[in-house]
Amino acid sequence: MKPTRILLFAGGKLGDWAIRHIRPDDWLVGVDRGAMFLVRHGFAPRLSIGDFDSVTAEEMAEIERHSLHVSSCDPVMKDLTDTEMALAWAIQQKPAEIVLLGVLGSRFDHTLANVQLLHKALQAKASCRIVDERNEIRLVDSHCRIEQDHFAHVSLLPLTAEVSGITLRGFMYPLENATLRIGDTLGISNVLTEQTGTIDVATGQLLVIKSKD
Template identity: 55%
Template structure:
């Protein structure tokens, strides 16, 4: 049985989301992301947020087409709507969490959403952010495998101050026991040269960005 949670939030969204959603996925819509899911013909299992970015009629539409709706006061809350959805998903201990619409014009929100991936990493739950041009995940101690797909470039950036022992296999530009520190661009725009590439990390947390123009 599928045990994956898809979170749709209010950043950049489009028809590309259909390729990211599979039968059996549990759908969570955060604020305007819930409206987008409904407008695209989906029935979110849960819609949550302060819903300050939708009209009262749009909220009524969300409520009528969602399995459950949880509303929060826009002032009396400590987390963004996306983080509320992400923490809810973590509590369900899913096999995977995927966020759609988590990148947008608000860089502060985009960066905060990238940081949420660390919460899942700490619990051993695979998590990623996907949009039309990028898929973003984290790697830390051990070996991470990447499949060759439509995202042609792979960039590695340190999320911790330093990442050591980085070894790449199956890439056009291999690394062996390399160290990346914040402020370096050594890991930008690599390419998978084989169907599967591996990233080995000894210490630290690495941001893995697969992208296409």
């Protein structure tokens, strides 16, 4: 059975806001301590994956009891982060969408690495976004529709060295065939003026970040 959505719960900042994103038919994946978060909130992860170096032996036993499948690895002898391993598995399932939660946190290196994982999903033509309590992040290389919601701001930042042919419709600050390069801040804190805005990109990869204070 092909899933409609796969939600990955990693070990970064999580809370009740994350639980509210779960739909009845979602496949849930617990990544390292994110698996403990799901189990403690009464959910049975379809997969719990990682090196589990951030949980105790008792917590690991609890994760194993309540998960449909567990995939563990050595915390030292591995090349991929737990989140990248989980994302690779999710991409293989070919869902309509992948949502990453708990991938932003106090470790900036992990946060930046997880944002860059959106490139992996884009390469695989998988619809993927990162969500936390105050942000929603996606990566665009062609066309994107943005709906007006509880996020006040929409910011655009190039992930590649240069992004060209950027055209915005439905925004307070429109762009027409514009170019953004690494280090440019022109795309920060735009605002939707219509219910639906569109973003078109000719070349390069553009981070689209919806946020609220």
